[in-house]
Amino acid sequence: AQDPAAKPAADPKAAPADAKPAEAKPDGPLPKGFPKPDEPRGLRVREAGARDGYVLLAPLNSKSIHMLDLEGNVKHTWKTSNPPGGAVYFLPNGLLLRCGQVDSNPRFHGGGIGGRIQQLDWDGKVVWNFDLDTDQLTQHPDVLPLPNGNVLMIAWEYHSKEEAIAHGRMADLCNEEGLWTDVVIEVQPSRPVGGAVVWMWRSWDHLVQDQDPAQPGYGKIEEHAGSIDINVDCRFLRKEESEEERAKKEKM
Secondary structure: OOOOOOOOOOOOOOOOOOOOOOOOOOOOOOOOOOOOOOOOOOOOOOOOOOOOEEEEOOOOOOOOEEEOOOOOOEEOOOOOOOOEEEEEEEEOOOOEEEEEEEOOOOOOOOOOOOOEHHHHEOOEEEEEEEEOOOOOOOEEEEEEOOOOOEEEEEEEEOOOOHHOOOOOOOOOHOOOOOEEEEEEEEEEEEEOOOEHHHHHEEEEHHEEEEEOOOOOOOEEEEHHOOEOOOOOOHHHHOOOOOOHHHHHHHOO
């Protein structure tokens, strides 16, 4: 019998405690153009014609933002408290404007989620913070600084499954998460925290649908060039074949 308190014999094949962890190997072939794990990192191409200046780099899995020169040297780094949520801009006044991810969004998920807009000074101090991450609206991945000092941003707006169907969404393709439509919002900053929404454009107000004449926005899609088809994302999805349809194909 083995004493549970006794230390197990050392495995002669085991790696030493201070050994570097083995790099993860991809399970299958990498997508075209994707760098191989053993390829060198850093500056890969520097040719005539590249625009003079600096490059901002905000890696997806990092809370740091780097300013690089065209030789690939890191000239400055900003440390932040949360991962990036998309865009980052260096403003003429020397501030950094960035999108950030807010943890545990109450409803929204998926690629490009953000929820936080910040301005940082050169030393990384947050001089303005604006959060938009409710269960009705959440900012996602881009912003635009305006000449008047305001900030333009896009966000998802939540609509329940029932609300979407009542506006002509195809009922069989509307899941329990409802429908998230885009809005464009102009925010006037209130430093250091918050801001006032001074303008909003909602795609929900510019929809067209051809499913139900009794619901809002009904019409022929081709006759409403300035509107958005509420079913555009699912109109051309392949339909699952029935057993009868598969049996017919097999007999042909």
